[in-house]
Structures are given as C-alpha cells and as structure tokens.
Amino acid sequence: MSTQEHDTTAHSETIRWGVLGAGGIAAEFCTDLQHLPDHHVVAVGARSSGTNTAFADRFNIARRHPSYEELVADPDVDVVYVATPHPQHFDAAMLAIEAGKHVLVEKPFTMNAADSRLLAGAARARGTFLMEAMWTWFLPHIVQIRQLVNSGRIGKIVTVTAEFGEQFGADSPRAFVLEQGGGALLDIGIYPVSFAAMLLGQPTDIIAAADLSRGGVDVTTSIILRHSGGAHAVLNTTMLAGTRNGACITGTLGRIEIEPEFFRPSSFEIIDTATGTRERVSVPHVGGGLRHQANEVGRCLRTGLTESPILPLTKTISIMETIDEIARQIGLHYPQRG
Numbered sequence: 001m002s003t004q005e006h007d008t009t010a011h012s013e014t015i016r017w018g019v020l021g022a023g024g025i026a027a028e029f030c031t032d033l034q035h036l037p038d039h040h041v042v043a044v045g046a047r048s049s050g051t052n053t054a055f056a057d058r059f060n061i062a063r064r065h066p067s068y069e070e071l072v073a074d075p076d077v078d079v080v081y082v083a084t085p086h087p088q089h090f091d092a093a094m095l096a097i098e099a100g101k102h103v104l105v106e107k108p109f110t111m112n113a114a115d116s117r118l119l120a121g122a123a124r125a126r127g128t129f130l131m132e133a134m135w136t137w138f139l140p141h142i143v144q145i146r147q148l149v150n151s152g153r154i155g156k157i158v159t160v161t162a163e164f165g166e167q168f169g170a171d172s173p174r175a176f177v178l179e180q181g182g183g184a185l186l187d188i189g190i191y192p193v194s195f196a197a198m199l200l201g202q203p204t205d206i207i208a209a210a211d212l213s214r215g216g217v218d219v220t221t222s223i224i225l226r227h228s229g230g231a232h233a234v235l236n237t238t239m240l241a242g243t244r245n246g247a248c249i250t251g252t253l254g255r256i257e258i259e260p261e262f263f264r265p266s267s268f269e270i271i272d273t274a275t276g277t278r279e280r281v282s283v284p285h286v287g288g289g290l291r292h293q294a295n296e297v298g299r300c301l302r303t304g305l306t307e308s309p310i311l312p313l314t315k316t317i318s319i320m321e322t323i324d325e326i327a328r329q330i331g332l333h334y335p336q337r338g
C-alpha cells in the first residue's frame with residue numbers, strides 16, 4: 001500500500017469538496033456532509049449549466065462549473081467526488097487525477113479491474129489521494145464489527161452470508177441497459193462481494209450463477225466464494241425483488257447477525273455458540289451515513305496519506321478482479337470490458 005507523502009498544509013482545516021456529476025447520490029452525499037463541520041462542498045461541476053445551477057442552489061454551493069474540466073481546474077477544490085454513472089467513472093476520475101486533485105470515486109470504482117489498475121497507477125504517479133466510495137466499510141456498526149472479528153470474539157470465520165435485493169422499476173431505466181452499466185452485480189451486488197472481501201480477502205475459488213435479462217444484464221446473481229483456510233461466502237443479489245438484506249458472519253466461537261439493511265447504518269447481535277447468549281449492540285445513528293467515508297478521506301489528507309489504510313487501492317482492485325470473474329462466469333459482457 002502506498003503511503004506516499006504529499007503537501008498536507010492545505011488540508012489542515014476544512015476539506016473542500018468538488019462534486020462531479022450532480023445526480024441522485026451526489027445530493028445524498030451533500031446532505032450527509034452537512035453533519036461534518038470541517039467538510040464543505042465548495043464547487044459543483046455538471047455537463048450542463050442547468051442541472052448545475054439547480055443543484056448548487058439546493059445546497060448553497062457558491063462555485064458552479066458548466067463542465068467537468070472547469071471543476072477539476074478549480075484551485076479552491078481539494079478533493080473531487082466522482083458521482084457519475086459507472087461507465088463514466090474512469091474518464092471522470094482520470095480527468096481529476098491528471099489535474100492533480102485528490103479523488104473519491106463512487107462504487108463500482110470502474111467497469112473492470114484493468115481500469116481500476118490504470119486509475120491506481122495514475123494516482124500513484126501523480127501523488128494524489130484516491131479511494132473507492134465504498135461507504136459501508138466506514139459505517140459505525142461495520143467499524144465495530146471489524147474490531148470484534150479481529151479481536152477473536154467469534155473465533156475463526158467459517159461462513160459469511162450477505163444479500164442485497166431491491167426491486168428496480170421504471171424509475172431506474174439505466175439498470176436494465178447494458179451499455180449504461182446496468183445489472184444487479186455492479187449496482188448492488190458489489191455490496192455483498194465487497195463485504196466478504198473486507199472479512200475474508202480475495203477468494204481462491206469463485207462459483208457464480210445468474211439470470212440475465214433479454215438486454216444482457218444480470219437480474220439475479222448468486223455467488224459462492226471459497227477462501228484459503230476454508231472459509232466460504234454465500235452471496236446473492238437481485239433487482240427483481242426486495243430481499244431481507246441482512247448479513248451474518250459465523251465463526252468457530254459464535255456469530256454476528258447484522259440487522260437489515262447491513263450496508264446502511266444498522267445494529268447487530270453477537271451470539272455465543274457455547275452458551276447461546278445473545279448480546280445486542282445498538283448503534284444509534286443520525287443521517288444517511290455517506291459522511292463517514294468523507295471523514296476517512298479527510299483523515300488521510302490531513303496525515304499525508306495517498307490511500308486509505310482501511311480501503312487501499314489493492315483491495316478495490318482485488319474486489320474488481322472478483323467481479324470480473326463473476327461477470328465472466330455468468331456471461332455479463334459490458335461493451336466497456338476489453
């Protein structure tokens with residue numbers, strides 16, 4: 001993992017964000033960032049000045065750029081948040097890196113692992129900070145769960161189960177269009193895949209099955225991951241129905257059951273296998289939860305890190321390698337894949 005130093009003096013106080021792509025998740029990000037007094041959205045860039053103005057008015061953002069090029073050239077922006085649809089992540093992130101900006105890129109980081117490696121290489125060469133916006137990893141309940149697992153409380157992990165199913169309809173037309181990065185795997189299936197990777201690392205074996213739409217996107221995908229040491233992850237994603245969306249980590253001494261939805265702010269129970277006792281850990285939370293990843297970006301910038309030690313680029317790349325193999329097995333062929 002790179003810990004390349006860069007100039008930290010500019011980030012000693014407020015972290016100044018520039019939002020690239022003024023859509024749905026960008027609005028949620030700006031809303032949640034309002035809970036952080038030392039983070040400000042100072043600029044927004046959009047493809048057209050119309051959306052730009054409406055978005056900027058809504059969040060009281062002073063600097064409104066009618067193009068992404070002008071946003072990344074803004075000297076008052078410390079870090080660019082890339083919030084375009086997935087097929088546009090690579091070009092937008094590269095644009096910001098080449099302008100010397102630090103960058104947070106929405107999930108999925110890119111359309112494939114090869115593109116993730118190219119972005120990582122560009123950021124390392126330029127000395128800029130780069131991270132995937134896998135916000136779930138930074139949620140308070142997930143931070144506590146990582147600490148519990150690392151402490152050995154549930155013993156050695158044997159299985160991880162997780163699912164993300166949601167009914168996508170007419171309000172999500174892009175989800176059904178292959179050329180626009182549609183499909184359950186990249187949109188929501190990445191959460192269970194990433195969760196398993198956080199706990200177990202890169203799998204040695206991957207088995208996946210899916211149903212594809214007539215247009216070639218995966219509508220329901222199930223995945224089994226096997227890891228060295230014998231741990232298994234059993235994962236599911238669908239965009240045809242709302243599933244329970246919980247997750248469970250089972251170890252040799254006990255298990256952790258995360259209440260739905262495991263990927264948003266939530267609480268959990270620890271079950272002791274020997275005694276059967278259940279301890280509920282309630283984690284009160286205000287807001288949507290997208291700000292915790294921003295806090296991690298701020299922490300890294302202030303300490304001169306160009307990657308997050310929690311979610312380094314090698315981790316993001318290895319998750320994209322798993323996604324690539326799942327996509328290969330289920331016949332999910334994006335035009336953006338080589």
Ligand SMILES: NC(=O)c1ccc[n+]([C@@H]2O[C@H](COP(=O)([O-])OP(=O)(O)OC[C@H]3O[C@@H](n4cnc5c(N)ncnc54)[C@H](OP(=O)(O)O)[C@@H]3O)[C@@H](O)[C@H]2O)c1
Pocket residue numbers: 020021022023024025026045046047048051052083084085086088106107108133135186187
């Ligand atoms: N972390 C989460 O919980 C979460 C939730 C939802 C989505 N996401 C991720 O966030 C990304 C954006 O999703 P979203 O739901 O916010 O999408 P959205 O509402 O459609 O917004 C995307 C924005 O990107 C810009 N854009 C640039 N090129 C585009 C193109 N070719 N087609 C459409 N828009 C384009 C547009 O902004 P301008 O016109 O202003 O440039 C648009 O408003 C996706 O990669 C998705 O996976 C994350």
